[in-house]
Amino acid sequence: MSKPRVFVTRIMPAAGLDRVREACNAEIWSGEMPPPYETLREKVRGVDGLLCMLTDRIDGQLMDAAGPGLKVISQMAVGYDNIDVPAAQVRGIPIGHTPGVLTEATADLAFGLLLAAARRIVEGANYIQDGQWRTWDPNALLGRDLSGATLGIIGLGRIGRAVARRAAGFNMRILAYSPSLTFESAAEVNAVAVDLETLLRESDFVSLHLPLNARTRHLINRVTLSQMKANAILVNTARGGIIDHAALVEALRSGIIGGAALDVTDPEPISPDDPLLSLPNALVVPHIGSASQWTRDQMARMAAENLIAGVTGQPLPNRVPTG
Ligand code: NAP
Numbered sequence: 001m002s003k004p005r006v007f008v009t010r011i012m013p014a015a016g017l018d019r020v021r022e023a024c025n026a027e028i029w030s031g032e033m034p035p036p037y038e039t040l041r042e043k044v045r046g047v048d049g050l051l052c053m054l055t056d057r058i059d060g061q062l063m064d065a066a067g068p069g070l071k072v073i074s075q076m077a078v079g080y081d082n083i084d085v086p087a088a089q090v091r092g093i094p095i096g097h098t099p100g101v102l103t104e105a106t107a108d109l110a111f112g113l114l115l116a117a118a119r120r121i122v123e124g125a126n127y128i129q130d131g132q133w134r135t136w137d138p139n140a141l142l143g144r145d146l147s148g149a150t151l152g153i154i155g156l157g158r159i160g161r162a163v164a165r166r167a168a169g170f171n172m173r174i175l176a177y178s179p180s181l182t183f184e185s186a187a188e189v190n191a192v193a194v195d196l197e198t199l200l201r202e203s204d205f206v207s208l209h210l211p212l213n214a215r216t217r218h219l220i221n222r223v224t225l226s227q228m229k230a231n232a233i234l235v236n237t238a239r240g241g242i243i244d245h246a247a248l249v250e251a252l253r254s255g256i257i258g259g260a261a262l263d264v265t266d267p268e269p270i271s272p273d274d275p276l277l278s279l280p281n282a283l284v285v286p287h288i289g290s291a292s293q294w295t296r297d298q299m300a301r302m303a304a305e306n307l308i309a310g311v312t313g314q315p316l317p318n319r320v321p322t323g
Contacts, residue, residue, distance in 0.1 A: 016300025072310020096306025107162030152203030155210030240266030
């Protein structure tokens, strides 16, 4: 029997790629950059399965270009805002993703960004590199304490809860908001469930851990930024589109908030001459939340398992919820 035909949009870790190659007749895009949309439309023609990344736009037209044989879209990420989920649903195509395995790595990075911004770690390293360090200075590079400060977590799901566990170890007070959050479930991670406005008003640090969708796009905007403390630090390891970028630049420039530490931006990559990058109170890293070796191996393995299940007519082990 011939193997199912699949297209994989990037070279991913061998932990997943080897499984795909074993089970499928696979074409793998070997470019350093993602395939352009038009190329991807050509490449998916007639495939049984597509394994994609968050850098690929997967819409109804692309699904139609693949044709009626497309049995699965398997994304190597937990977020899937790049995929038109309703379009897949009406065409009866299940979508796979990789929840859970990247929770701890992403929470580590969120907490790392929080610490780096609070204690001005990158600024300190640059200070030495620029040859400015002449003596121990009682007044230089003074930052903010974590102990006793309030952390507000927007989106107390898998990653939000993992961040809360870290914050408890640093003796922080934790507030949390998500639409269906109960007091009991927040208390499991030493957090107090509050409404969004209270969280923004009372937090010294705000960390975002919610998905990007039509309801959450620009949740952090001119109005919500102005509800935050004037010295608050905003951390985003979720998706860039949750923040109104122009409003954030303005808020950082004019002292409406104290600082921002971002793993994700809108757009990605951020332009090297974006005004955000010249602000001393902004720290930006290139979407590396899940970028640990173990985590990426697990993500590749899960994405391969979802793909293979889909093309062989089995239920996906990790299917994006619908409805
Ligand atoms: P999850 O377990 O599904 O948690 C998402 C949480 O967001 C849930 O608690 C949900 O609450 C909440 N939420 C949904 N809509 C909300 C809203 N309007 N306001 C506030 N909270 C809302 O997802 P996860 O695994 O923690 O991942 C979270 C996100 O992180 C992903 O969607 C992805 O975009 C991002 N991520 C980024 C990286 C990176 O590399 N930087 C890595 C992994 C994940 P309800 O249950 O009440 O709806």
